[in-house]
């Protein structure tokens with residue numbers, strides 16, 4: 001076996017890590033962690049540290065680590081048929097079965113699933129299909145996509161543009177011109193402190209209406225949003241937000257894409273986040289929870305309204321010019337089937353609801369009154385603690401103080417992984433859906449003590 005020193009050297013010499021300070025990493029100035037194995041909600045690194053992963057990797061290992069049922073399904077599939085493509089009507093038992101299982105769990109008006117590899121490529125697919133749809137309908141001008149500031153939809157050219165976070169745009173010449181952004185439904189950061197939630201919803205709607213009026217409804221194809229903002233800060237929308245937004249979209253014949261890469265398959269305590277918030281999307285993006293990250297697989301679930309136009313398009317123009325070599329990869333599909341079966345048999349959707357509510361309540365009780373906590377918020381098995389310099393004035397810390405990264409660093413030393421979200425001092429939690437109450441207690445206790453050690 002390689003020594004840790006050898007791996008460390010090779011890592012810094014050869015490996016281009018995503019979302020990493022490249023220069024510091026290469027120079028050996030920032031720590032690395034080489035993960036060795038994992039089981040349940042715990043990961044173990046090569047230095048012998050065992051950590052409770054309260055972010056489930058990147059909110060994706062929903063069934064927890066080390067599930068032998070999924071490992072066996074992957075191995076069986078690899079032995080029987082490691083690969084075949086899905087072009088020109090080809091399929092495998094696994095990919096066809098998984099498509100049916102996904103549709104059985106999706107809202108009633110959904111028609112077909114296109115399988116990709118990750119959330120970013122699924123959202124790229126979605127935008128291409130939306131453009132195709134409007135071309136087939138003879139509306140070539142109706143192409144712009146509305147996304148929210150603080151939305152996260154991936155880091156490709158189009159999806160990085162949809163993402164409403166500065167680090168994903170700066171120096172990359174993004175966003176592309178077809179993408180326009182509107183207000184995030186982020187009540188803590190509302191424009192006026194005396195605004196009620198209902199007033200804030202009206203404000204978000206007015207901002208959207210103004211944007212549509214400025215650009216022209218006949219130039220806008222779709223609106224994309226996560227049911228609950230994820231990477232932008234784990235922010236549940238204010239009550240009534242989705243109903244009000246959908247009314248505007250309906251009025252202007254603008255499609256709705258629900259990006260359920262985080263919320264799909266149980267994270268909010270409902271099978272889909274759209275169920276949770278009464279959303280009626282035309283497309284749903286799925287990834288992470290589809291396989292619990294045991295293999296890369298994503299999907300675009302296409303609603304009936306769009307599907308009939310896509311069929312019309314191929315009748316008029318021939319086969320659809322879209323596909324990846326690894327679309328519907330059988331190993332990913334086998335992992336997906338085993339994963340969805342486990343979610344059902346272990347009752348993980350219900351557990352996400354009940355233990356998630358417990359985690360949020362205990363977190364609120366433990367740190368909610370701290371002078372530097374602006375808000376503890378969450379939904380299902382998602383929770384966030386937002387730190388502020390002054391809670392009465394809702395004044396935020398300067399980013400250079402790195403308050404959340406320091407707290408998260410202390411927590412890791414104490415054996416719990418949380419995530420310092422990329423914009424603002426926000427500590428994010430998205431544990432595996434199998435978290436127990438006793439494990440939730442550990443997460444809360446380590447958060448409270450790290451908060452105390454950094455901010456007093």
Ligand code: PLP
Nearest residue numbers: 118119120152153154259261262
């Ligand atoms: N959409 C959402 C809501 C996400 O949270 C993510 C990733 O975190 C993506 C899309 C992009 O997925 P991927 O990183 O698999 O490309």
